[in-house]
Structure formats: structure tokens, C-alpha cells
Amino acid sequence: MKCSRCGRPAFAKFRRHNAAFCEECFDLFFERQVEGAIRRKRMFTRDERVLLGVSGGKDSMALWHYLHRAGYRVFGVHVFLGIGEYSEKSREVVTAFARSCNLPLTVLDIQDFIGCSLPEATRRLRERASCSLCGSIKRHILNRFAFEEGFAVYATGHNLDDEAATLLGNVLHWHVDYLAHQDPHLPSPHPKMTRKVKPFYTLTEEEILRYVELHRIPFVPEQCPLSQRAKSLDYKEALALLEERSPGTKHMFFLGFLEKGKAYFARSLTPPELRECQRCGMPTTQEVCSFCRTVERLKAKEVKNHAHSRRE
């Protein structure tokens, strides 16, 4: 197998591009994809301070590595979720990487924000899917951190597989409001909310894994143990089946949505009126934001559980 670009021996083949690359040309391909995404979607410049959410998984670690290497002003932030060994490992990976590359990193403990670990929160609020609960809590914590620390932009390592799976879920349910919003660049809707970007939205999981292997970037390979029954995994599996039969399906689906589909939903959208939460001051559409309401419910359940265990 020869590199489609330079003819030297290739180290990996990419069916959707109908191409094979040697290590050097793959790196160039990868760089062009990320730089193209950053430029096309006007994500950020080399002068702006970019806050990057780092979970310790391959995507965020690859993006951290890439942005640092490419000379961007990147600052890592990690939320410690308290999911046993999985979270311990994740924190170890991100702190070790920051130390070895001399990169700025802040670790925030979910306990300091909601009063307990994520597994404890999912136990108390059984009615909510853990991924949705975790997402909503992290969103608040990171929004607030980005605002308070004055970051211009918040980046995440979401890749093409993630975005296509989210899109499939939104389409299967015809969540038209989400369809109007889904984008690798979400502009700031309020002075207290940093804009959000996803520089890896054109790259597949497989391509990112190759990058991580190539550069020997440390990462936590395990999936979060709480996400076992996440529907997004089903959507990824269905898309993988279609991609296998017709390489390029995910790319066509998500990039086609951005080019052709999204406008139909965005057109009829009235932006929600945002005001400041009476408890925490962060932007919300209601009197009290969903994060503060979640924290209240967590506290109420804690009291109940204590009362309950006293009775036993």
C-alpha cells in the first residue's frame, strides 16, 4: 500500500477519501482538515485565548496536542466527575500531559459545584439519563469558568462521528429547535456566554485515533462506564453500518446538513430571550436556570435519602 500523495509506503488507508497516507502526509492531511475547519467556520485566531475542555479521551487529547503544536494559545480545563477509577485515570492523563508539555490546565471538581459526585447525582435523580445530566452540569460549570476567566472561545474535541450521531438523533425525533442550532461554531447568545467551537467536526473517530497513535498521545481508551446505554452509541452503530456500505455517508450527512438542511430550520427560529438566573446570575430562559434547579433537587433528595435511611 502506497501513500496516495507521495508514493512512499503508507501506514493507513482511509476508505471515505479513497486514499492511503504515509505518516508525514497523514499529518499534513490532518492539519489541513483542522485548519480548514477553523478558518471556514471563523473559530478563533492565533491571538485569542482558547479554552479547551479536556476529558482525557482521545479526541480532546488529540485536539490539545494539535492546537499546542500549531501555536494556538490553548488552556485546558478538566471537570473531575468522581466516576471511580475512570475519573481518577482521566485526571491523571490530563495532568501528566499538561506537565510534560508545560501547558496550562485547570481541574474543576464537580463536588464543588453540585455537592456530590456524578454517580451520586444520577442515583438521586434516577429519572434523568446520566449523559444528559452530566452534559447539562458540565455545560454550566464550563460556561461560568470561561466567562469568569475571560476566554474568547470554548473548544471541544467533538468529531464527525459525534456530530453525525447527534444529528441522526435530532432528525429521528425531529427536534427542530436543536436542528436549527446544531453547528461546529455556536456564536455567543449573551455577553456571559462564550462562543463554542468544534475544530474536529470534519474528522472521523478513526482518523483521530490514527493521529493519537502516530504521536503517541496518552489518553483514556475506556468509555465512560455511565454511558453504556446511551442512545448516541446506537446512532453511531447505525451510521457505522451505513458508512461501511457507502464510505463517506457520515461526511455527506453532516456536512450536507450544514450546507443544505440547516437553513430550513434556522429560518423560522426566534432566538430565546435570555435573562440572568436569580440564583447564579448566568444566562437562562427562566427565572432560575436548569443548573440551579438541578442542584436544588439534588439537595432535596439528599435530605429525603437521609430521612429514609434513618427510618430503616
Place this chain on the structure above:
Amino acid sequence: MKCSRCGRPAFAKFRRHNAAFCEECFDLFFERQVEGAIRRKRMFTRDERVLLGVSGGKDSMALWHYLHRAGYRVFGVHVFLGIGEYSEKSREVVTAFARSCNLPLTVLDIQDFIGCSLPEATRRLRERASCSLCGSIKRHILNRFAFEEGFAVYATGHNLDDEAATLLGNVLHWHVDYLAHQDPHLPSPHPKMTRKVKPFYTLTEEEILRYVELHRIPFVPEQCPLSQRAKSLDYKEALALLEERSPGTKHMFFLGFLEKGKAYFARSLTPPELRECQRCGMPTTQEVCSFCRTVERLKAKEVKNHAHSRRE
């Protein structure tokens, strides 16, 4: 396993309805689904002459049986495609059923319209997928027949699985024009074009198969041998995977599209200007309709192939 409606022994379970039915209650369920579809979408009345396309497959045979039994004025039409044994069998099944139930049936031979069989046409026009070619030819033949014979409405046996698969294909490609149109009731866009309806759009393949088994309705179980590599089969497989994990997914996807999604695409649609084809007089957006252009290309290829074989 007991019938969810009457408590007698059930003969089949339907996960998406979280119900099991005895034979009698299943028949009632089936009737309610079809009658609900016909009424909700104002498909046709008991006074109107309904032309039904019958391929010999389980869906059209079930619909034929149902409409006859329910007292509708149904007229069968079958297009003989000349696909070897498969087509012979299909013609046998539909003619035998019409005879045994004393139902009107017209058999049209594709040869009389395009000058050759479908397999020969796909050989001559290799660049076109056979399902797309067959669909476009049948559409023309049946449109013309329905118009010339003065039918109020043309019905087909397309089911929920078919519609959800078509929708998934349209969404994956963001075929926004098709998304604006896809509907179980397509109103007539021109006096020469009969409206089209799909009374089975809320029923799954599995449910229709149960109906066919229950009433011992004869049908051709084989898939068309030319459709082996049809993408719609991949879409059905992907949806089957999601349905297995979350029963009701197909229903939610397609009916949700009709209720919530479709309007976004239909809103910005300007209906195409239809005029009459210079060759055949049927409605088209161009000077010569796609059917007549296909026939011309088929003839040109025939001449070429003859010239080619003379040289050999």
C-alpha cells in the same frame, strides 16, 4: 401470552405497541390502522374507483385483500417486468388471486411501452441503478393508465418500513425537494396526474406479514433479484437496528416528520411548472419527459449494440 385487548390467547406480540393480540383483535387493530390512515389523510371514499398497483409482494396483496374485504371499489393493475421466473411468478400470483376473488385486474407488459424487458433496459443503460430506472418507467406507465382509465386515485402498498427508509435516504442526502414532497397522500399536481396514496403508511412490514399469514393471502416472498444492492435495503437495516434498541423508532421518525419536520421544507417550495411532453402528452417540467427520453436512449443503445454485434 394473552391478548392485550380481550385476554384470550394471543398469536403475536408487537413490541412497538407494547401489545399482543389474538387473531380477531389483530384484525381489528389492522383495520383501525388502515381506516385511520385513509380518513386522516383523506385518501378516498367508498364511492371512488381506486386503482391499486399490485406487484405480487406481500404489501400490495394485503392491501388488495383489505380494500376488497372492506368494500372499497378497488381495481388491480400489474406491470409485467420480464425479470425471468420472478416476474412469471408475480403475474401468476396476481392473476390467480383476481380470479379466485373475482376482482378486476389489468396486466400491462413493460415491453409494450419501452420495447424490451426491464433486465434488458438495465443492461442497455448501465449508468442507472435498476430500482430508479424501474420506478421511473412504472410511474409513467401507471400515471398514464390511471389518467386514461379515469381513476380518481392511485394506491400502493408502501408500508412504514418503506417510508421510513425513503425518509432516511432523503435526510442522509438532504434531498430537500424530496423532503418537501414525501407524503402518504400526494395531491394531483396536474389534471393528467392522478393523486397517489399509501394506506399502509402506519403499518410495519412485520404487521403486514402477520395479516397475510392470518388470511392465507398468496404472495411472492422473494425479493426482486435486481434490487440486491439497493441502498434502501441498507437504510432498512440501519433502522431495524435502531428499532430493535428502541421499539417505535420508525413510527416516531416518519410520523414525526409528517407532523413536525416536513413543513420546514414544504414552506419554501415553489411548485414546478408542468407542461405536456411533446412526445407523449403527459405532464413534465421539460420539453420531453424523462420517460420518453429514456425510451429514446434505449432505442439508440439497441442500434449501437446491433451495429457492435455485426462487427464482431
